[in-house]
Amino acid sequence: MPTERLTFAGHGGHDLVARLDLPEGPHLATALFAHCFTCSKDIPAARRIAARLAGAGIAVLRFDFTGLGHSGGEFENTSFRSNVEDLERAAAALAARGMAPGVLIGHSLGGAAVLAAAGKIRSARAVVTIGAPFDPGHVTQNFGAALERIEAEGVADVRLGGRDIRIGRGFVEDVRAEVLGPKIAALHKALLVLHAPRDETVGIENAAEIFKAAKHPKSFVTLDEADHLITRAEDADYAAGVIAAWALRYLDMRVPAPPPGAPEGVVRVSEAESDGFLQDINSGPTHHAYADEPIAYGGTDRGMSPYGFLAAGLGACTSMTIRMYARRKGWILDHVSVDVCHDKVHAQDADARADAKVDKFTRVIRLEGDLSEDQRAKLLEIADRCPVHRTLERSSQVETRLEDA
Incomplete structure (x- = not known):
């Protein structure tokens, strides 16, 4: 996915560093992501969700919030309210580019921050907490x-995630004083709460309180075996898929007409993981799937x-073609199912080399309904007229070009 690096002024005037992950196709909506406490914008879960x-x-x-990652400023001088202001400024920076965010996503304390900021970000129609x-x-x-040193001395180093973070008294006092319940109740936006039952950092009871405080529309989805940082790839992929499917319901995403030469639009395939074979497949904003290889093949x-x-x-096209014909004829066809197997077999054609192999698709069709034998025979004949069948039987032209860098 194309990525732009940009900066904007945070609450204290320091430059905050951001990544803007852009669709390879049409831009239909915008999301704003707030990372977890003392994390950064580049945490793997954030990258995966952004890609999806x-x-x-x-x-x-x-x-990156003030004082974290590549952003300027000192974290010890920040507070929960300053994080909220940084979020508001990020939303304003997007709006200035004509990309006002429609959905706000926050992970851990970033989730609390988006709940607090959502009321002031008018473009947002949906909020997600993780x-x-x-x-x-x-x-x-x-x-x-x-904590005792912070309260006594005003500042202290805290060991978090394997590194020391300097935290000030102002942050502690501010975060303790924040009350989210009334703000959640007054969201007036769709809310999705994602939480792992075994989260040892932020207990699942927090999700219950957030969900209880919110008004409808609201949804809760459990992340099962995930940890707090969503470190496992499969958990991050699942969360990303849920967020994408859920957000489409609340965002006004008008899909432009397909480009010339692609009447059904562009099917875009991109690597989901560079160390394996998992592929992310998208056909427009609403159709998504993964392609992969079996474990035995890496x-x-x-x-x-x-x-x-x-x-x-082939199977889907076969079933659709049979259904269209039976519907047009008014025949009683209750259900169609098609099993398809693929194999490589030795060519039987006399023109082919003796050692050549061709692709063989074996198709088994089941027809349920009050059909005569003649009707069943006709539907079997119609199956061979399905467009994908014809495409596979005749040679196709595949034109390939390398996109300019």
Whole structure:
């Protein structure tokens, strides 16, 4: 996916560094992503969610809060309210580009921040929280013995995620004073709450409190075995897919007409993981699938193989063609199903080399309904007229070109 690096002024005037992940096709909507406490915009879960949304036509801005990642300023001088202001400024920066965010996504304390900021970001129609605390003060439980030093000395280093983060008293006092319940109740936006039951950092009871405080429309989806940081690829992919499917219901995404020469639009395939074979497949904003290889062939078996998709196309087209014909004739056809198998077999054609192999698709069709034998025979004949069948039987032309860098 194309990515732009941009900066905007944070609450203290420091430059905040952001990545704007853009769709490779038409830009249909925009999301704003707030990362977890002391994390960065480049955390793997954020990257995966951004990639999935970009594949659906939704641009994603993810930025480093003040004093974190590549952004300027000192984190010890920040507070929960300053994080909220940074979010508002990020939304304003997007709006200035004509890309006002329609959906806000926040992970952990970033989720609490988007709940607090949502009321002032008028363009947002939907809000997503991932492992968010209902009480932002919950985060201070991770400070351990350093909390007493912060309160006594005004600032102290806290060991979080394997590194020292300098945290000031102002942050602790501000985060403890924040009350989200009334703001959640007054959202007037669709809400999706994602949380893992075994989250040991922010307990699942937080999701229950957020959900209870919110008005409809609201949804809750469990992340099952995921950890707080959504470190497993399959958990991040699942969360991304849920967010993308859910957001489409609430965003006004007007799909432009397909380009010349592609009457059904562009099917876009891009690598989901560079160390395997998993492919992210998008056909417009609403149709998504994964392609992969079996584990025995070096894949992760999280999607059909390319030949599986080819067989699926043949089976679907066969079923549709039979249904259209029976409907036009007024025949009683209750149900159609098609099994398709693919294999490589030795060519039987006399013109082919003796050792040549050709692709063989075996198709088994089941027809249910009050049909005569003549009708069943006719429908079997019609199956061979399905457009994909004809495409496979005759030679096709594949034109390939390399896009300019």
